[in-house]
Amino acid sequence: xxxxxxxxxxxxxxxxxxxxxxxxxxxxxxxxxxxxxxxxxxxxxxxxxxxxxxxxxxxxxxxxxxxxxxxxxxxxxxxxxxxxxxxxxxxxxxxxxxxxxxxxxxxxxxxxxxxxxxxxxxxxxxxxxxxxxxxxxxxxxxxxxxxxxxxxxxxxxxxxxxxxxxxxxxxxxxxxxx
Numbered sequence: 001x002x003x004x005x006x007x008x009x010x011x012x013x014x015x016x017x018x019x020x021x022x023x024x025x026x027x028x029x030x031x032x033x034x035x036x037x038x039x040x041x042x043x044x045x046x047x048x049x050x051x052x053x054x055x056x057x058x059x060x061x062x063x064x065x066x067x068x069x070x071x072x073x074x075x076x077x078x079x080x081x082x083x084x085x086x087x088x089x090x091x092x093x094x095x096x097x098x099x100x101x102x103x104x105x106x107x108x109x110x111x112x113x114x115x116x117x118x119x120x121x122x123x124x125x126x127x128x129x130x131x132x133x134x135x136x137x138x139x140x141x142x143x144x145x146x147x148x149x150x151x152x153x154x155x156x157x158x159x160x161x162x163x164x165x166x167x168x169x170x171x172x173x174x175x176x177x178x
Contacts, residue, residue, distance in 0.1 A: 003134055004137055004138075004141075006064075008141060010044060011078075011141070014073060016064070016070070016073065016174055020062055020137070029150065036051075044157060047054055050083075056062075060163065063172070070096065071100070074096065074100035075100065077102055077145070078140070078141065078147065079102060079103050079104065079105060079137065079140050079141070080093070080094070080097035080103075080104045080105070080106075080122075081100045081104070081105045081106075081123055081137060082094060082104065082105070082106040082107065082112065083106075083107055083127075083133055084106070084107045084109055084110055084112070084127065085107065085109070085127045085128055086109060086110070086127075087109050087110040090110075090111075090113075091110065091111030091114075091115055094106060094111065094112060094115050095115065095158055095162040097154075098115070098116075098121055098122070098154040098155065098157065098158035098162065099154075099155060099158035099159055099162065100155070101151045101152070101154065101155040102151060102154065103122045103123075103140050103150035103151050103154055104116055104121065104122035104123075104154065105119065105122055105123050105124075105125065105133065105136040105140065106122060106123075106124060106125070107124070107125055107126070107127040107128075108124045108125065108126055108127065109127045112124060116126070117153075117157065120150065120153050120157075121150060121153050121154035121157050121158075122150060122154060122156075123136040123139060123140070124136075
């Protein structure tokens with residue numbers, strides 16, 4: 001974040017997700033985007049982030065927000081970044097962001113490789129590779145024309161392929177129902 005902040009001083013970063021995860025959520029993997037795993041701990045990512053960086057301008061921790069609030073965040077964002085380290089990342093977050101017309105930067109784990117078309121709807125990076133993550137964000141922020149095209153393609157792709165009827169049909173096909 002801070003290396004990007006130096007190059008883009010007007011940019012803000014909003015981290016969304018539960019500040020604390022219950023043992024049940026940890027076992028079921030229901031927290032947003034594996035944020036707890038991102039910090040190397042299953043509990044208290046908000047506390048860990050604040051202890052590492054303190055209160056710094058441009059970094060906002062939103063906890064868990066309502067669906068309406070997420071819609072507003074998507075509408076004001078330039079890119080969704082989902083740097084998951086495990087397969088517990090939420091595909092729903094990617095689908096929502098893409099259908100909202102956001103290019104995405106996501107790790108090559110969990111549902112992202114199946115959902116994000118690298119170079120078309122967003123960019124994929126290796127899990128845990130900070131340099132790839134920063135480079136991918138740079139590629140989107142440094143070329144607004146490319147970002148706008150990715151956003152359009154992401155929205156169209158999501159609306160055609162990541163909707164509930166298509167998703168349900170694919171699930172039914174996988175388990176043998178037609």
